[in-house]
Structure formats: structure tokens, C-alpha cells
Amino acid sequence: MAQTVKDRVVAIIAEQAVLDPSDISPESTLESLGIDSLGLVESIFAIEEAFDISVPFNANDPAESGFDISTVASIVAAVEALVAARPA
């Protein structure tokens, strides 16, 4: 069965956090997983490459980037929206 968007995003975050995907809960924050600002931009790059999407994210102003990075669940939701909006 094909992996869901959620599975793939969690796998990317888990790799960055050097954790097993099963240790990543939807409520986890990147900070709680030990992912810093460099880890964050690297994760976003991996997500863009994995889904062939462009993530609107500016490290200077994460709150106004329109890409909610507050928790793993919010990141998954944002990626799902971008994937759904992807041209066919």
C-alpha cells in the first residue's frame, strides 16, 4: 500500500530528529524533537523534494509564512493542502 502524506512527512521529521517514526506523535513540536532552525529548513527542503511542491517558508518570519510549523500535525496538514493544490 502506498505511504500516506502523513507517513512520509513523519519519516522525514524522524530522520532529522534521529528518532524512530513511531516516537513521533502528532502533537510533537519540532523543538521538543530537538530540531533547530537549520534542521527545520533542511526538513522543508526534503518535503519539497519528496512531494514536488514549493513550501512558502521564510525563516525570518515563520508565523507569516502561511505554513504552520507549530506541531507535526500542523505540518502534515499544511503539506496535505499543498499536495492537494498541486497541478495534476
Next chain:
Amino acid sequence: MNRVVITGAGTINALAHDVTGTLEAFREGRCGITELEIRDRDRLSIQIGGQVHNWDPEAHFNRQQIVLYDKFTQFTLLAAREAVAQAGLNFDGHLGYETGVVLGTAGGGVNTWDENYRAVYEEGKNRVHPFVVPKLMNNAAASHLSMEFNLKGPAFSVATACASSNHAMGLAFQMVRSGGAKAMLTGGSESMLCFGGIKAWEGLRVMSKDACRPFSLNRNGMVQGEGAAIFVFEDHDHARARGAEILAEVAGFAMTSDASDIVMPSKQGAARAIGGALRDARISGDRVGYINAHGTGTAANDKTECAAVADVFGPHADRLMISSTKSMHGHLIGGTGAVELLACIMALRDGVIAPTIGYEEPDPECALDVVPNTAREAQVDVVLSNAFAFGGLNAVLALRRA
């Protein structure tokens, strides 16, 4: 120890192709950041920059020179000609042996890398021009400067990312001060505004798509620039003996390393460099009237820099002025400290403080007098120029009125 003075200055940047025009733009608070005119711009998500417009290398160099000079070398030579002409020095005789050149550049011949990678990777060519290596090497500009002016003393280039120019000028200062050279040509140059040069920066996600607004609450990143500025640093007694016009005295310099993070700035590292430059100059902090900030317009730099200034100066931090001219000419990376030294000279000589333009909203974490949007008349006796590079490398110069 010898005193060191500046007797010549030259530049080319997004604001103007000379010092007079650049200072005029500083006074007017004019923005030189525009839509970029480069190949494959439509594939970039960042499409603005402090680009040098109307650049015509053939107006300044012959064909044999142009095939050897990357744009960063061309910019350097043009700025150096202006600086040497102002200084009125001739290096053909013995002075040539006692004069050297130290230049800052982070990327060297980035356009040459970019064009030739295109040729071999994109166009599939299996041959490149024979001068690719001598054209792109970081020391090319320093070497061509030495050849053009017969400078036979110490000559090299310094690459410390965004602090390259300040490190270069600091080393040149130390050489003249110690007696290792009578004069030095110094400053820096950068020309990264090509597809690969901007694409690399895009990756880090710290760039603004619309403007560079240092210290403003709504700042959203840096904007790249290009160009060069070159200065003649000269032994004070040598300059006085020949009746040269002195633009400013270089009074002190300090450099520190954060030893902590490859991109995030550190308040302590910056503060140690600022305090170190003052001690080196034997000047007390309350005499500083103006600081030309590193002021990149990123969230992290500007608040860290303001906190460092507040730490070093205490209550005097609220009395001094601090501005970032990157809002006008963009961030020239390895050449930025050199162009910004012009604002320091203008403050000391003309009593005009260059503004931080694009300033829209106060940020409580940058609660200093950032000279918002409009230049200001003020007499200052001592100024500092900050540069804090990726990699945690900090370099601060202190200048005094001549």
C-alpha cells in the same frame, strides 16, 4: 606603533559608480535595490537585488583585460583607480615595495563559475576557456590590483563570508600600524548576482522577496547586492609629510570567533569584537557617536546586534546612532564592510549620518536610534563598523575624525 589614516576611497555599487554618487544616495536615503536583470530570473523565487546597472566593462578595460577579469575583479579595479587617484600616490618607485593589498571577497569569480558550469553541464560542452581558473580565483582581484599599481608588498585575499572586507581592512590596518607596510590598498568586492549565486542563497530561506528593512519589526530577510569599495590606508606621518588630504583615521580593530553555530549569530561574540575594537583604539565607549551596523534585515542578526551594542555601551547605547546602509545597497557579502566604511567616513567628515531606509515599525528588540529613513546631521568624532559573518566570525573597525 604608527598611526594609520585613509587617504583615498573608491567604489562602485548599486547606488552609484563612484564615491560622490554613493554619498549623495546615502544623504538622500535612496534605495538601489531593484528587480534583477539576470539570465533565468523567472526560475528564481528571489528576484530583487542591489545590482550594478549600466555596467559597461569595455568603457574601462580592453579586450585582453576583459577575458581575464571576472566582474568582481572589474569592480575592484574601477574602485581602486578612484581611490588611488584621490590619494595621489605613485607606486612606481620605492613605495611600491612598501605597499601591498589585502582584499575581502567571499565568493571570488562566482559569475565565471556560473557561466562555465552552464557550458559543461547545461550545454554539454567538453571545453572551457583557458582562463577560467585565473579568472575565478579569490585572489584574482588582489593580484590584478598589485599589477595595475605595481604593489610589491604583502598581497592576499581574505574570505570570511560577510565579514571578509572588515577582516581585510583590519589586517591592512595592522600592517601599516606595525610598520610592515607604508601603505595598503584594501577593501573588498563581490559579484554573486547570477542564477547560481542567488539560487544558493534562496536555499537558506533567509532572503526577502520585497525589501531589506533592517531593525524594522516587519523585516523579512536580507537582499543581496554587488560591487566593491577600495581604500588607501597610509602611514599617518607619510601622509602628513606629503600634505595628503586625510579622510579619517583608522583607530582600532578587533576580531572574534563565536565558536558556536555555523549560521546563528551570538551576542557575546559580537560584543567581544565591538569592545575589543574600542580597547584596541584606546577609546572609551561614550565617545562613539555612530555605528554602521551589520544590520542585514534578518530576524536573528538585527536583534542580536542590538543586544550586543546595548551590552557593550550600557546607557550610552541610547545616545549613539546606529544605521544599516544595506537597506540601500543590499548585502554585498564579502564586499559589504568596504562599501559601508564610506558611510563611516561620511559621518566623520561631512557630519551626515546615513539612514536605515525601509524602516516601518519599531521592534522592541531593536530599541536603538536606528536613524530611520532620513539622513541626519550630527557631529561625531568616533565611529564603528560592524561585520558579523556566517560561521560566527566577527570583525569590527573603529575610526576617528582626522
